[in-house]
Amino acid sequence: MRRLSQHVLLLGFLLLPQLGAVAQTEAELKRYADLDRQCEAAREKKLAPLRAQKIDACVKEEKRPRAECEDEFGSFGNTRGKAGGGAIGGMYYDLPECVAAAAARSQQRQ
Secondary structure, eight states, rough: HHHHHHHHHHHHHHHHHHHHHHHHHHHHHHHHHHHHHHHHHHHHHHHHHHHHHHHHHHHHHOOOOOHHHHHTTTTTTTEEEESSEEEESSSSSSSHHHHHHHHHHHHHHO
């Protein structure tokens, strides 16, 4: 029985650093998610008026139904895929909040 408790104790010491790493990773993931939310909120603040202008112009100038215009321009400024593959980058990822989020993720990968 004493030998078993020694093994359990040894196993605990071996796993302790790994458990700490998991907690740190969870904290980092939460931090990255917070930074991403701040980035997207800042982008939305800049994009909302542009989207509204596009939608209004679509309705007034092109005489199209508002719902159709909202479908087309509701995601204006977001990253979108290209027909041949790849992506066209979204707007305003150069805002300080987005640069901070990208830097944090880049640092985490290193």
